[in-house]
Amino acid sequence: xxxxxxxxxxxxxEGPETPARLAASVIVLRDSDAGPEVLLVRRNPQQRFMGxxxxxxxxxxxxxxxxxxxxLRELEEEATxxxxxxxxxxxxFSRWITPAEIKVRFDTFFxxxxxPAGATPAPDGEECVAMAWKRPADALAEYADGKxxxxxxxxxxxxxxxxxxxxxxxxxxxRARDVKPVQPRIVVxxxxxxxxxxxxxxxxD
Numbered sequence: 001x002x003x004x005x006x007x008x009x010x011x012x013x014e015g016p017e018t019p020a021r022l023a024a025s026v027i028v029l030r031d032s033d034a035g036p037e038v039l040l041v042r043r044n045p046q047q048r049f050m051g052x053x054x055x056x057x058x059x060x061x062x063x064x065x066x067x068x069x070x071x072l073r074e075l076e077e078e079a080t081x082x083x084x085x086x087x088x089x090x091x092x093f094s095r096w097i098t099p100a101e102i103k104v105r106f107d108t109f110f111x112x113x114x115x116p117a118g119a120t121p122a123p124d125g126e127e128c129v130a131m132a133w134k135r136p137a138d139a140l141a142e143y144a145d146g147k148x149x150x151x152x153x154x155x156x157x158x159x160x161x162x163x164x165x166x167x168x169x170x171x172x173x174x175r176a177r178d179v180k181p182v183q184p185r186i187v188v189x190x191x192x193x194x195x196x197x198x199x200x201x202x203x204x205d
Contacts, residue, residue: 008069010060015037018102018103018104018105019105020097020098020105020106020107021060021061021105021106021107022060022061022067022070022107022109023058023059023060023061023067023070023106023107023109024058024059024061024067024068024070024071024074024108024109024110024111024176025055025056025057025058025059025071025074025108025109025110025111026056026057026058026071026072026074026075026090026110026111026112026113026159027039027093027110027111027112027113027157028055028056028057028075028079028081028113028114028115028121029104029112029113029114029115029161029167029170029171030114030115030133030167031166031167032133032135034135035135035137035165036134036135036136036161036164036166036167036170037133037134037135038056038133038134038135038139038143038158038161038164039056039079039081039115039121039131039132039133040054040055040056040131040132040133040134040139040154041053041054041056041057041078041079041128041130041131042055042123042124042128042129042130042131042132043054043055043127043128043129043200044126044127044128044129045129047127048153049104052149053149053150053154053198054132054139054149054150055147055150055154055205056110056154056157057071057073057074057075057078057079057081057128058070058071058074058078058108058110059077059078059127060106061094066087067109068087068090068109068111069087071087071109071111072087072090077127078123078124078127079102079121079122079123079124079128079131080121080123080124080133081115081116081119081121083113083116085118089113089124090111090112090113091111091112091113091174091175092109092111092162092174092177092179093108093110093111093112093174093177093179094109094110094155094157094177094179095108095109095110095179095181095182095184096108096110096153096180096181096182096183096184097181097182097183098183099183099184099185099195100117100183100185101185101186101188102158102186103204107181108153110157112170112171112174113171114167114168114171129158135162136158136159136161136162137158137162137194139158140155140158140159140162143155145151152184152195156197182197183198184197184198184204185203186203187205
């Protein structure tokens with residue numbers, strides 16, 4: 001499966017490295033008869049950054065917020081979903097830092113949480129214009145068929161989510177993780193750009 005088509009906003013930076021801005025993203029899950037489903041929102045196509053892409057709700061940390069507080073705020077702002085349990089409900093899942101070779105960079109904390117019973121999230125209509133519950137494997141298949149626009153970190157997270165049989169299993173696996181920052185690299189050669197993860201051949205070249 002091809003997973004490295006860059007989004008237009010992932011523009012290569014030819015100048016000094018841009019500092020990464022602190023951000024948070026929330027992976028909301030619910031169980032279904034066919035397996036766990038994840039909440040994806042579609043960013044407004046008019047937005048320069050990630051316009052039209054399907055992502056997990058999230059955004060930049062403001063002021064003195066913690067990443068978990070920012071994740072809760074963004075979840076309510078973008079998907080009209082409020083978690084009454086507060087930031088303690090969010091389980092750290094991963095931390096991704098945008099490659100140094102990209103102009104717009106974020107240091108993003110990803111959290112996982114089970115959707116409250118009876119929750120009816122909805123897109124805000126401004127930042128996010130659509131919303132869908134999808135099995136991670138289905139979202140990846142739609143991306144491969146060109147029916148869904150995804151960005152690299154979302155793809156990699158969906159691949160991990162697709163391995164788990166239930167929401168509880170996903171959260172248990174997250175609790176057992178030692179979350180460390182992951183910073184991919186963009187390697188340009190022969191007119192193409194390739195995204196490499198730590199440990200992959202060529203990453204340390």
